Amino acid sequence: MTPGLRIIPLGGAAEIGKNCTVVEQGEDIVIIDCGLSFPNEEQYGVDIIVPDFTYLVENRDRIRGLFLTHAHEDHVGALPYFLRQLNVPIYATEFTHAMIRQKLEEKTDVHSLDLRTLKPGDKVACGQLSVEPIRVTHSIPDTMAMAVRTSFGIVLFTADFKLDFTPIDGKKTDMSRLAALADEGVLVLLSDSTNVDRPGWSPSEREVSGAYQKFFSTAPGRILITMFASNIHRMQQAFDVALATGRKVAVAGRRMENTIDVCSRYGHLRVPTGVRIRLDDIGNYRPEQLVILTTGSQGEPMSALVQMSREEYGRMKVLPGDTILYSARPIPGNEAAIWRTVNRLFRLGAVVIYENAGAPIHVSGHAYQEELKTMINLTSPFYLAPVHGEPRHQHQYLEFARKMGYPEHRLFSMADGLPLCFDEERAWLGEPVPSGRMLVDNGGQPGVPDEIMRDRTNLANEGLVMVIAKLDIEKGELVEDLELDTKGLFASEKELANILSVVQSELQRWPRADLQDAGLVRSSISDEMRRHLSRRLKLRPIIVPVVIEV
């Protein structure tokens, strides 16, 4: 039995402790979230990135449950990979379950899963531990902070949150419950720190209605709004303002349509009667009667809006007179793709609104500085360990904490795989456990090895050269001239032919015995091609010698 208490973020995102975190005491483990992250621009051919669950697999018997804070991909998207290795009770609100079920159904036998519904106020016993969800506000309904009770005190995960006093669904952060935890004793607060560099207090989601109101009532033609497919509060506002301004709403993008269906079914989205129309029917309305909700706010190549910008979307075209609202922030790394899309849309004659011109068309779902401090003050944790941010965010969060009077020994910068350990007297960062990130290939298989990633980088930037040699092993001679094929390499045929003939002449000067050694011929062709390509043409492709023995 492991003494003490440990909290371990398991790798994945650049943001520490975003995707998956383990709390363990003695024989009991609870897991908070099971999310994915997205590859960066250098991770070629990678679809998504999921945590390495080795530590959980090795300790599977101790797992009492997986608790999902909310239905965003970076908190639930690794479930299909988790479920290949582990089947444990999955606790989430009815809404979060509904959202994950629609995706899991494509990949998993959902009926075999042990899905358990969570409501604010529940206290789920997990051996010595117990978990209580507490409502917070965020950009998706039914987001829950998780209070994990341990014999050392409460471990409080804020989840992604903001303190929105006028949320669209009326369901405010349960501040009194959070305050009550302080009386009970919060050992450590693992707080969202995403927006720690933004001063003040985040605007309420409701502010967006004002901006929509302005554009819906003044735009001379159609309004297109692009946003995250899961941003249900935002969609609600679009529907409501459309009703108020006499516009109809169509939806372009399969994921967004699915989300709207699920949310309508569970009462999280109230589509006013008569407002929604089919995308194929937009031709029956005048431009100024229309709003079209669409995916593609991050410049995703296969999204509806990006395809429209390329004039490749079959179901509708962007037209001069359209006003297009970017109702989402660029995720770092997507900026260039987004600007390319915006420029194409301008060239098609649309007016694209991508910044807050007075009225915000986007507000963040994450707490700003004063909200983060409010959370600290409200819950009075003994230790602070900011999460959901990159190292730069952790640093800034801890700077605030110092100003709020926290001494150094109560502050921790967590890192993936590094347990934050507690005993009766103190806390410390312990020895690493197996952790890291698994790259999931575009083909769907997790675990792309480093070697293949390196090959892809080389192939992308340098291309590949195949050299085919037919070798009569018995006689020890080349049967024909060397042949060459290239992919992704930019060099003149003449230059390549020259290099090939130099390599061939070298081989032909070899003693017969050496030419009877296919392995030696193979490695020599490789070395010589590499040397000449690099020296003469400054090219460093992957070289594949194919030696055929005849």
Added chain:
Amino acid sequence: MTPGLRIIPLGGAAEIGKNCTVVEQGEDIVIIDCGLSFPNEEQYGVDIIVPDFTYLVENRDRIRGLFLTHAHEDHVGALPYFLRQLNVPIYATEFTHAMIRQKLEEKTDVHSLDLRTLKPGDKVACGQLSVEPIRVTHSIPDTMAMAVRTSFGIVLFTADFKLDFTPIDGKKTDMSRLAALADEGVLVLLSDSTNVDRPGWSPSEREVSGAYQKFFSTAPGRILITMFASNIHRMQQAFDVALATGRKVAVAGRRMENTIDVCSRYGHLRVPTGVRIRLDDIGNYRPEQLVILTTGSQGEPMSALVQMSREEYGRMKVLPGDTILYSARPIPGNEAAIWRTVNRLFRLGAVVIYENAGAPIHVSGHAYQEELKTMINLTSPFYLAPVHGEPRHQHQYLEFARKMGYPEHRLFSMADGLPLCFDEERAWLGEPVPSGRMLVDNGGQPGVPDEIMRDRTNLANEGLVMVIAKLDIEKGELVEDLELDTKGLFASEKELANILSVVQSELQRWPRADLQDAGLVRSSISDEMRRHLSRRLKLRPIIVPVVIEV
């Protein structure tokens, strides 16, 4: 003789008319700038992008001169490629010449070039045209607007500019000369529009001194400052504030050192006596006595700062207690790489300052909204054609112009290769001329074709499969089992072997005559492999069948 006057941006950057623009009247052509742009994250293996100079080569006899507005890469960096095809008089200030000479010397016989020195106030006759440089302020010394006199009026290129009333070198924009042009008659203003979405007036470059002052005097340890290697005014401030605060300055990064040498030689940088030290000598000083200037503000993998962040830079290490100032803005597309570097630096224990915390550590070199309007008002052009911006910037600039009273027929959104034509009565966009962008391969060769770029995309994302078949053509049979090799493909050996044996079985069922047709075997292997890989494994690699006839 071509009647009328034409202005033609020649392609390259996403920003229209940034790299190279042609002015032609009758038998005379002048060229403004000759710059490069950088590849986006999807342009694998591409080093830089230069304009396609075909139109200029076709009209070489009419070219009277190339005028360089300033020494930034996006205005001069395509010269080595231009000079392979064209040798024309190159007009630039002494400083701009010095900056380009150091780079051209690596690639060109500089002595064969016709370099001519330009001073503000010069009027260079170019046939019917003449060109006058007029000083403007920007983030590099001796930036010149270019007034091209034509028989239709003055074509005024602002160059990259801002209106800085307290420039570091004291050389202000020559507003009275610009105003005098208005009296003479400005036909069309081709204005910088980069910062058209920023309200107000850009802060003076001198504001940075205040921020440096604050950090130099309060930081407990070393200060590292990363900035563009060409930002000489910024370096001047670092040296001056270092002198005032008793710090020494070392430089890490070859390009920055070269620039400092050139600028010191021409008097554009005044390094105070005793302030500069060698990087290898920093060990002789206490941390709080040091400032280190370094490249890498854009997350460039080979730059000094990025290598330091990876602990791979041989000449110095980042240490706990270092304060690192990002004194540059992220160029869109570089954000993700920059954040990765920043996070690594935080993990090494440094404090990274990347945003203006009260005092700006970076100010833009481009005019904000009110400066852009000032330029319009000052020069009273008849037509407006904003350049140096993307379509989204052109759109916003023209919106301002409308509010300033410009009617629609006096406003133009230019596009690469599309001539803006003038006669005595009107202006219009004419038929396109040959233009576009040439991708320069990492190996240095320009003109990477689309096909190779497509192959690189496929190789990067899907990998490659080679299948080797030995065929006895006379007998019409496979001599051995098919063999397979892959690069960058993620699939289990077993799955691949299964697919290979299915393909082989299919071949073996063929009639003998078909197996005597190597071309047919080749295409069948390709088709069948593609079909099975896609259907069974959802993989779509490039397939290279190698059929060896024995």
